[in-house]
Amino acid sequence: MHTASPRPVDTGTEELQCEVRERVAVITLNRPQARNALSDRLTPALRTMIRVCGDDPEVGAMLITGAGKAFCAGGDVKGMGDADTRRERTPEERILDLQDKQRRLTGAIVALRKPTIAALPGPAAGAGLSIALACDLRIGAASAFISTGYARIALSGDYGIAWLLTRLVGTSRARELMFLSERVDAGRCESLGLFNRVVPDDQLPEASFAMARGLANGPGTVFGHMKDNLDDALALGFEEALDREAVRLVESAMSEDHFEAVRAFVGKVASPPTGR
Known part of the structure; x- marks a missing residue:
């Protein structure tokens, strides 16, 4: 490579x-x-x-x-x-x-x-x-x-x-x-x-x-959302943090990074390694 x-x-x-x-x-x-x-x-x-x-x-x-x-x-x-x-x-x-x-x-x-x-x-x-x-x-x-x-x-x-x-x-x-x-x-x-x-x-x-x-080389946008969630955990009450977490999860779920990761994960599950 x-x-x-x-x-x-x-x-x-x-x-x-x-x-x-x-x-x-x-x-x-x-x-x-x-x-x-x-x-x-x-x-x-x-x-x-x-x-x-x-x-x-x-x-x-x-x-x-x-x-x-x-x-x-x-x-x-x-x-x-x-x-x-x-x-x-x-x-x-x-x-x-x-x-x-x-x-x-x-x-x-x-x-x-x-x-x-x-x-x-x-x-x-x-x-x-x-x-x-x-x-x-x-x-x-x-x-x-x-x-x-x-x-x-x-x-x-x-x-x-x-x-x-x-x-x-x-x-x-x-x-x-x-x-x-x-x-x-x-x-x-x-x-x-x-x-x-x-x-x-x-x-x-x-x-x-x-x-x-x-x-x-991982999902950069998702890491940004994770950092926002982790910062909120130190500064906000649970319900407000929960609401903001939901917004970011939906945004992540609509990203191309998510679709690619799911395809890769499903491909690994569908093709398990073969043993002798």
């Missing part, structure tokens, strides 16, 4: 790499020497790629990962305590700027109606953890771990960390993870529901891409 060659996407910086392969946009944070910490070049490029790949009809799923042995260490702590930098803008200006930046990063990932996967080859902390949590699914290497990290530098959290954690692990565990800022290994991340799967380190690229490729 012919497989199309990967299509590189220009991100504008070497700190972020992107290619579209078999309908999967593979976005790689590429600052391995800094554990892929966010920077003034990497972060704007990441915001742009989320938008560009989200709008690209040739992209069916998005896979975000990190180069080397880390996913993302979060923000650059070295520049955070600069008093001169803090005086350059008023608190109101800084608030508005952060609100805008958050909406165009983790906010954009959550709003994306295509499946999103984070593949963690190593640690994710702070805002880097928020990026992973904003994705629909997370696959961790066995050596990966997470830490909220904010308490260690006396910050309350950003990029949706509290909202995302609370919905994934519940309010009690979210408080534990935020207050203690402990290192949580891959096994416990899986048991808490932070990681969907844990695989051996050397299998992470193949396993995460295989999952993304399967989703990218």
